Structure formats: structure tokens, C-alpha cells
Amino acid sequence: MRERSERPHVLVVEDEPRLAELYASWLPPEHEVTMAGSGRRSLEAFDDTVDVVLLDRRMPGMAGGEVLKRIRAADTTVRVAMVTAVEPDEDVVELGFDDYLVKPIQRGQLRELVARLVRRNEYDAAARRHFELARKLGLLETHLSDHELAESEVYAELKAEFETLDVDLSSHLRDPSPADIHAAISGR
16 A cells, blocks of 8 residues: 555546556646556556546447446545546436546646546645534533633644634635636536
């Protein structure tokens, strides 16, 4: 098992090696990139260090839809984008992807897509921590007196972290990035 890196980890699943290498070269050097040339290899390469999966739908052996089902069954928070030549149809309703790009794609599109999915992961992690802190603060406030709370360094630290996250999350919801707005409007 790989050790989790501070850099976002992107798994590129593409059966055309030159295209997979192109996508990998388009990503900023701040990203860790793993390439897999088939559905089976992608599942072997997939672990909890992966933040974003770029997944082709049409691959020999195991199609992208099956890979996606197995990734979702792993109960991870990974973001998955279908990057495929398959035009979306009603069949996409059944797929559990986070985003969908139709080939051919441009460098800027791919970079924006990955950045947006990484931001969603960061937001989700912050939101989970926010709720965790709220639960802990609620427990302490229920079971400790006002005097005990006022004297508690642990409570003060939790409350300060909660308030900082609260401001950050509220700011994100009030001021989404242009890419997030475009994605919401266009469905991409």
C-alpha cells in the first residue's frame, strides 16, 4: 500500500497509452499521477491514496461503468470523472460519477476538471470535520458546567477550530469559484 502524499493523487484509466500519457503530462507537477491501461489494472492501482479517477468508459475486458461500480462499492470519498468518447445518454443516470467530459478534450478542460474535483474533496473533508467538531462541542456543552467550559483548554481549541471552519465553509458557499458555477450551470 502506498503512503498518502500531500499532493493530490490522480489515477488515469485509459486503454490508449499515448492518450493516458498526454493526460498525465497535462496535470500540474503538484499532482501525483498513476496510469492504468485497463479496468482490471485500475482496480489493482486504486487505493485510499487516490483523490481523483479519470475513467474511460470503453475499455476492453472491463468497461468503465463496471470499474466505477466497484470503486463506489469500496465506500471511498474519491471523485470520479468519466473522460470518454461516449456521448451521454439516459444510461448515465445509473452511473455514479462526479463529472463527465466527452473526448476530445483540451488541456485546460482537464486541468479545471481535476482542480474542481480536488476542491470538492477538500470541501467535503472540511465539512466532515466541521460536523465532527459540532458533535464534540455539543457533548461537552451538555455535560460540563459553564465554569468547566470556561476553564477547559481543549474546549477552547475545539471551539476556535470550529469557528474557523465555519467561516471558511460559509465563505466557500457564498463565493463559489467561477469553475464551480459553470459546472453547476452546464452540468459538467
